[in-house]
Every structure is written in structure tokens, then in C-alpha cells.
Amino acid sequence: QVQLVESGGGLVQAGGSLRLSCVVSGRTFSNYAMGWFRQALGKEREFVAAIRWSGASPYYADSVKGRFTISRDNAKNTVSLQMNSLKPEDTAVYYCIASLLYRGWPPKDDYDYWGQGTQVTVSS
Numbered sequence: 001q002v003q004l005v006e007s008g009g010g011l012v013q014a015g016g017s018l019r020l021s022c023v024v025s026g027r028t029f030s031n032y033a034m035g036w037f038r039q040a041l042g043k044e045r046e047f048v049a050a051i052r053w054s055g056a057s058p059y060y061a062d063s064v065k066g067r068f069t070i071s072r073d074n075a076k077n078t079v080s081l082q083m084n085s086l087k088p089e090d091t092a093v094y095y096c097i098a099s100l101l102y103r104g105w106p107p108k109d110d111y112d113y114w115g116q117g118t119q120v121t122v123s124s
């Protein structure tokens with residue numbers, strides 16, 4: 001059974017930092033892009049960042065470029081998102097996703113697996 005389990009969300013003041021982690025299990029992800037999407041209340045889910053399981057080609061949405069860093073640790077089967085200089089508009093539920101590479105790069109919202117989400121709230 002494939003599982004993606006996120007952790008690390010919480011409440012932080014604007015300008016602060018959080019680190020999200022996603023532990024993946026249940027299959028080999030070597031042919032997958034791993035990434036993060038987010039969904040704010042009343043808005044559509046949007047792409048945040050992605051990385052190939054090999055660690056190559058990290059890719060970011062313009063809104064987070066220079067502030068967020070995606071990484072993976074193959075030994076721990078973990079994908080992480082370091083979020084710095086957080087803004088109130090970053091407030092959302094963040095979802096870890098896995099998308100087969102043949103679906104395209106960066107991954108779209110037709111990904112294959114996703115976690116339950118973790119809430120990030122940035123206060124002004």
C-alpha cells in the first residue's frame with residue numbers, strides 16, 4: 001500500500017520558517033516526480049515545488065522561488081520542503097504528491113499519489 005505522510009505544518013509569524021517532511025512508502029519512486037501542492041481556503045489547489053526522485057531538476061512556482069527549497073533523502077524515503085520568509089498568502093493545506101514522470105514536468109494536478117495534507121498558517 002502506497003503511503004505519503006506529511007508532517008511539520010503549524011502556525012508561524014510572517015517572516016518565519018517551517019520545514020515540511022513527507023515520508024513515502026509502499027513502492028519504488030524512481031520513475032516519479034515528487035512535489036508539493038497547496039490549497040488555500042476557497043481557492044484551487046496549486047503547484048508549489050517538485051523534484052525528481054534522483055534529486056535532479058528542482059522546480060518552483062514563481063510565488064515561492066527564492067524562499068522555498070525542496071529536497072529528498074533517498075535513504076530515509078523522505079521529501080522535504082524548507083519554507084523561509086513565509087508570508088500570510090502562503091497559508092494553505094500543503095500536500096505531498098508523487099506523479100509519474102511521463103505525465104510531464106513539472107507535475108500537474110493529475111498526480112498519482114498524495115498525502116492527507118498538513119496545515120500551514122502564517123500570521124501577519
